[in-house]
Amino acid sequence: MRATILILATLTACATPRSAGVEVNERLAEAASRRGDWAVAADLWHRVYLAERFDNPRACLETSRALAELGDPNSAEALLRDGLRRFPEDSALSEFHGVVLEETGYRRAAEAAYARALELQPDLVLALEGLGRVRLQLGLETSAIPPLRRLVELDATPEALRMLVQAARGGGEHVLAYDTILHLFDETGGTTEELMDAATIGLEPELRSFRRASPLVCEAWLTRVLEADPQRTRAHILSGTYRELAGDDEAAVRHLRRACETDPGCVEAFLDLAEVYLRLAEVEAAQDLLGHAAEIAEDPDSRARLSTLLSRADEEEAAGN
Numbered sequence: 001m002r003a004t005i006l007i008l009a010t011l012t013a014c015a016t017p018r019s020a021g022v023e024v025n026e027r028l029a030e031a032a033s034r035r036g037d038w039a040v041a042a043d044l045w046h047r048v049y050l051a052e053r054f055d056n057p058r059a060c061l062e063t064s065r066a067l068a069e070l071g072d073p074n075s076a077e078a079l080l081r082d083g084l085r086r087f088p089e090d091s092a093l094s095e096f097h098g099v100v101l102e103e104t105g106y107r108r109a110a111e112a113a114y115a116r117a118l119e120l121q122p123d124l125v126l127a128l129e130g131l132g133r134v135r136l137q138l139g140l141e142t143s144a145i146p147p148l149r150r151l152v153e154l155d156a157t158p159e160a161l162r163m164l165v166q167a168a169r170g171g172g173e174h175v176l177a178y179d180t181i182l183h184l185f186d187e188t189g190g191t192t193e194e195l196m197d198a199a200t201i202g203l204e205p206e207l208r209s210f211r212r213a214s215p216l217v218c219e220a221w222l223t224r225v226l227e228a229d230p231q232r233t234r235a236h237i238l239s240g241t242y243r244e245l246a247g248d249d250e251a252a253v254r255h256l257r258r259a260c261e262t263d264p265g266c267v268e269a270f271l272d273l274a275e276v277y278l279r280l281a282e283v284e285a286a287q288d289l290l291g292h293a294a295e296i297a298e299d300p301d302s303r304a305r306l307s308t309l310l311s312r313a314d315e316e317e318a319a320g321n
Helices: 002-034 038-051 057-069 073-086 091-103 107-120 125-137 141-154 158-170 174-188 192-203 205-210 214-228 233-245 249-262 267-279 283-296 300-320
Strands: none
Touching: 002 038, 002 057, 038 057, 057 073, 057 091, 073 091, 091 107, 091 125, 107 125, 125 141, 125 158, 141 158, 141 174, 158 174, 174 192, 174 205, 174 214, 192 205, 192 214, 192 233, 205 214, 214 233, 233 249, 233 267, 249 267, 267 283, 267 300, 283 300
């Protein structure tokens, strides 16, 4: 009995330094990671991983993170693959695997890794953001909407809102896009370029039927743009279009005339204004504009529209005579 006790005491004495050493290395590794000393962190975390006989998913993850920060994503990805083979149910490993794959350009593989992480833990913010982002990059706007909607519910950062707007517009969900734009502008105020881009959404018939005030809101955004840059031709064209939709042709003419003045080479502005004049039965004014448009129209769509308007002008002139 005494011999057995002595043997156990000896084994305990042998095991204690190893356990203490692992704990010390782990604390030192955590400190190195916090201060961004990635070379030291990679070495220490890997020592912990080896000492634990590869049975420590956190050490695997942190070693991979340090390697990625050191600019060695290939080694980080190889270690993550090994970790996922050992710990297939670890959501953090899957999530960071997605990060590394995305950074190295393997978007399809990153999509699968992020999706797997969310299967394991549905509300991982980093995975939701990553999955939405890579699906947008892959042109999969519709499938990007669910993770990005959930991301916005959990953490409505401006970047998350911008991605959801992009996904919703690309997926044809104009009401969702509009509501998200309102949220974004409440948070940020919107840049001039964002206001310009957002202002086009009020032209969508589906949106106007569900959000009747949306054209007025879009016009208000255009007003802000024009206050900052009165020479913005596209903003005048869009403002003219909204005034036409509202039945205010007089205001539409003012905006479209201004568009023609700010950019005499913008065929769209001249065709739009000519069309308003034809509706107002001001044929001569329309013909003058169409004459200028004929000199600058180059693309097939503009030429086709020009031809149609010229025919209308000829018909209305003949009817007037």
